[in-house]
Amino acid sequence: MTRRAEQGLDPITSRLLAAAGTEADRARHGYIGCEHLLLALLIDKDPTAREILATNGIALPAARAAVADVISSGSGDGPRWNTADLLATLGLDLPAIQHQMRADYGPHAIAELYRSPIGRHLSWGPLCGLHMAPGLKKALFRGEGRAGFPTSGHVLLSLLDAGSDGLDAVLAALGSSPELLRLAVKERLGQAG
Amino acid sequence: MSEAISLAEAASHRDPEVGLAAVAALRQMLEQLEALQVKAAREDGWTWERIADALGVTRQSVHRKYASRRFPGRRRT
Numbered sequence A: 001m002t003r004r005a006e007q008g009l010d011p012i013t014s015r016l017l018a019a020a021g022t023e024a025d026r027a028r029h030g031y032i033g034c035e036h037l038l039l040a041l042l043i044d045k046d047p048t049a050r051e052i053l054a055t056n057g058i059a060l061p062a063a064r065a066a067v068a069d070v071i072s073s074g075s076g077d078g079p080r081w082n083t084a085d086l087l088a089t090l091g092l093d094l095p096a097i098q099h100q101m102r103a104d105y106g107p108h109a110i111a112e113l114y115r116s117p118i119g120r121h122l123s124w125g126p127l128c129g130l131h132m133a134p135g136l137k138k139a140l141f142r143g144e145g146r147a148g149f150p151t152s153g154h155v156l157l158s159l160l161d162a163g164s165d166g167l168d169a170v171l172a173a174l175g176s177s178p179e180l181l182r183l184a185v186k187e188r189l190g191q192a193g
Numbered sequence B: 001m002s003e004a005i006s007l008a009e010a011a012s013h014r015d016p017e018v019g020l021a022a023v024a025a026l027r028q029m030l031e032q033l034e035a036l037q038v039k040a041a042r043e044d045g046w047t048w049e050r051i052a053d054a055l056g057v058t059r060q061s062v063h064r065k066y067a068s069r070r071f072p073g074r075r076r077t
Helices: A011-026 A034-043 A047-055 A060-072 A083-088 A094-105 A109-115 A134-140 A152-160 A165-173 A178-189 B007-012 B016-043 B048-055 B059-066
Strands: none
Touching: A011 A034, A011 A134, A011 A152, A034 A047, A034 A060, A034 A134, A034 A152, A034 A165, A047 A152, A047 A178, A060 A165, A083 A094, A083 B016, A094 A109, A094 B016, A109 B016, A134 A152, A134 A165, A152 A178, A165 A178, B007 B016, B016 B048, B048 B059
């Protein structure tokens, strides 16, 4: 998870981000993206987004399959394959290396490294776990402040406005589009126009 | 999308996309491991010369990489 995500977030954003991460982990994807946030919206306890998506023919099993297809075909917002699997092709056991680093330097050593002067030049890498795709950041964080979403429907609207090619491909595979869903969300939220 | 290929399948065919992505991931991991070790060494009071020797590089190259930052245990002048 990113440093930004460690900061205080409103409850719905925090919950959805965690669920998106769980979905990415579960599918062994190499990043957390808008594609996974769509799945998180389909399982969230706030039914607003789930109901809008269901009305447009989008349900969890088909959405999970579409996300898996889009990402494994290289059309997602992030890398096609996850880092642990890539390193395994070289005979390296990333979970074992991560475990050893935590044992040697403490459970928060990697996060602390990135906060230290020495670590600031680093790009997000394998020891950190999954990184957040730019489109997802755009969907969840506006400017310097927090998004402060009141319902999952508002998160869905922000997600549709994030300009995610991966999400667009998932929606196309599900027979929908950002434009169709945007209209449906605005109608439901009473924000048409 | 039936054209989706598993990593194991692609790797078994020596797909350069997999090989290059794996090397990129390895390079990123090495950068992180090096920074983690350098940070630990500085916190233990190692000099930059000693760190450079251990890494098998010149003191100048270590400085080029890290000297634009403020290091633990030493202030820039």
